[in-house]
Amino acid sequence: MNEKPYVIDSHVHLDDRQFDVDRNEVVARAQTNQVGAILMSIHLDNIKPVIALAEQHQFKCAVGLHPNSADHADNTLESQLRGYAKHDSVVSIGEIGLDYYRDNVEPVVQHEVLRRQLALALELDLPVILHNRESTDDLLKILKEFPGIRGVWHSFLGTVEEAESYLELGLYLGIGGPLTFKKNEALRETVAQLPLDRLLIETDSPYLTPAPHRGKRNEPVYVRHVADMLAEVKKVSLEKVAQQTTKNTRTLFNF
Ligand SMILES: [Zn+2]
Known part of the structure; x- marks a missing residue:
């Protein structure tokens, strides 16, 4: 039988409550199907559990404050993140x-906390995982204040012009479930024009479930549907997509 090539889901919220009932099964399905994962943290309370999950399952993880919890930051944010970043499993802010x-x-609070975390990423020489929702111009403007910053523009849904401005900054682009949505022909046409050596694949589990599982909870093994669609869109083999996106992920996150 044809073994499926190894892929890495570069964006997973494995500590989400939606996985409480069957988290170990979700992990087992990923691992028996050759799917690796990078786990996200979004607020200070979930960093320890996320690191523990990454270490338990030999995944990697990111530590940081999501903009929706930026108001939880106090003056210990940097020292806390510096401490967490010492764990081997931590590969990103x-x-x-x-x-x-x-x-x-x-927004003013979001900007301040973002700037502090970008400065910390440069200090620690770690790449960042970037969330953007209806804030493209301000995010680009702030990123430009931090030359040398490395990272991924997660859940890329933009135009070719927007992609070019992110690529110019040296960023990678995260491609997820929306690539498989029937209505997203324009996104597929855009992604067809992007360089495969700058793309990562992701699920954003438990959100953004790809076709044909839409309406259900997302999980890392479904990154295979993203990989299949990316191969179709880029007109290359699944093996090529798997090999290149895995290489990109390992290069960016240095593991
Ligand atoms: Zn996310």
């Missing part, structure tokens, strides 16, 4: 960024 769609945290 994330998930950080801006979110103007959910407006529970003032």
